[in-house]
Amino acid sequence: MRHFISAESLRKMVEQGKKVTIDKNCVLTPAAQDLVKELGLTVIYGEPQAQQAERQVTGVSPVPPSGVAIHPDAPQELKQKVRQILREILKPACLHPQVVHVRGEQVVIQPFAAAPPGQKIGLTDAVTAREGNLCAGFMTFDHAELPWLLHYDEADYIIEGEFTLKVGEQRFEAKAGDIIYIPKGSQVVFSSPTFCKVFYVTYPANWADLGSQ
Known part of the structure; x- marks a missing residue:
């Protein structure tokens, strides 16, 4: 499994010099890559054992896949809580994704309850x-509008008709094929001055379960 090295973690690693050795399975974040150029650093990708030794010398904790560094002196209870939160945030919407073939002519569009x-x-x-x-489906607007927060x-x-989207002061008028x-x-307003049919894709699929995260 690859881990990300943040700019903050990298800065701690190079306090003692211009060379830093990191695990060959680690990846520098874009900000860390910019820091390498800024400080003129030499990054050496070593074996995992070499990386472990480097962490012992510098006191830098392993960086979780999210790129969030956990301070080595943080209480164990806090570390566990942070890891639990990260696992929950990074958990996929569907544990076992599968190939799905949806036949358009069999889809019946229902009135939108909201x-x-x-x-x-x-x-x-x-x-x-x-x-x-991710979630995908169809929606229609018949001389209607819908204020919505995504x-x-x-x-x-847009499959057919005229589709209008308002975002703040911006207004987008789309037609079939757009x-x-x-x-x-x-914060938007979906609408159509006539009738329109739209195919939508949203990510993540379980956004409703995540609330406003």
Whole structure:
């Protein structure tokens, strides 16, 4: 398993000189790579045993896959809690992803239960966390609009009709064949002045279980 070396961890490693030896299975984060160039460092990729010796000399703890360094003097209880949180955050939405073939003509788009009163909006998930780590499905807007806060990343492919997206002061008008990407945390308004059908992909699939993380 590869581990990431953060810029902070790398800085601690090189306090004694311009050379640093790291485990051959470790990877420098982009910030750590910039630090190498900034300080003119020489990075030597050694065997795991050499890396363990380096950690003993410098007091640098192993870096978890998330790139978060845990201080060697931190209480054991705190270390365990941090590792538990990281495992929970990095846990995949689906433990056993599988290939899924969804036949479009068999998908029945249902009324969207969370739609504002009077708004004709349909939505059906075709791929969920039961099958994969991302979610995919179809939604329709019939002269309707939907204010929404995204707790996930989303990509929309417009199948037919006119699709409008408002993000703050920005307004995007898309037509059939267009793709729109929306980053997590965006406050948006989906709408269509006529009728539109959209294929969407969201990540992670289990965003609802994660709340606003």
